Amino acid sequence: MSAAQLIGDWHALFVLFVAGVIPNQIWRMLGLWFGGGIDEGSELLVWVRAVATAILAGVIAQIVVEPPGALASVPDVLRYGAVCAGLVVFLLTRRSIFAGVVAGEVFMLAGKWWLG
């Protein structure tokens, strides 16, 4: 891997700031400036939090349904199965993130090995 590959081009870094850093950071800075009078439990914030959670859920689904890179080499049934197996273990272990992640990974790797 060359130095140029590791640094990439300036255009991509510019896109990072315009599409990533500024739209993200603006909310922290608003929180810093107007921190005082907002009620954390207000109805608007409940809705905002629900939409933000659902967007994140969509991204999780996108990675599993339309997998990038090496993950695309894993058959559909193993990717969906890994998420379901992880979820079952997560719920059985009283919501242990660690146990859920390990179970999902083991399911996927064992399935890959089994299918050859």
Add this chain to the structure above:
Amino acid sequence: MAFPPLDSPQWQSPWHAFAWGLRAITQTILTLVLFATYLGIGALAHDTHFSLAWALASTLFVWAGPAQIILITTLGSGATVIQSAIAVTVSAIRLFPMVVSVLPLMRTPTTKRRELFFAAHLTAVTLWVECHRFLPQVPRGRRIAFVNGLGFGLVSVCLTANTIGYFLAANLTQTLGAAILLLTPLSFLFSTARNSREVADVVALALGVLLYPLAAKMNSGLDILVSGLVAGTIAYGVHWWREVRA
């Protein structure tokens, strides 16, 4: 790890408080979850053809796992800058109430706004959770230094994880590369589920996952925004209906 008592001379120097914050990262399972998540983000950046410097800059300047993953997956699947920016900014709105609720924990009557700048930048779900846990054990005058140390430690862990994930994705066999990429959806699904205390959060998470494939069929380029708005609004409706009935 036990912190020194609140009146201990150990807390007199801000640098000591910073060091205690740094050491606090060893006291939480969330550090391990962050490590796994950022390992996955490094691998994801590699497989969607971003540079390592780009991945590290996104961790340093965005410092919000969901926003980074949204940014990488949307840009990687051909969305425009505007579409990505909208998806990122909607995911980031949750940082506003977090900053609003966490900064009063460290403010003193003489604290200037600029002294809280780094604490505000470092605020994300992990830091927010840990502040509520650790800060009562830290004297108020030293809390900003403590939080800066805690955040500095967490950012360092994540930059290291990004780098390792990036090189692993470049050099591992396809199966192990896939295993690292799978860390991201798994760790996010379970950490979000764990943080879901209210029914609205659970409904938003479950519906958001289920509605995405339907929204993707419309192929509008705004799939994630559409499924997120619909699922989130239905979840809010469920919350509202329960409130009304109660």
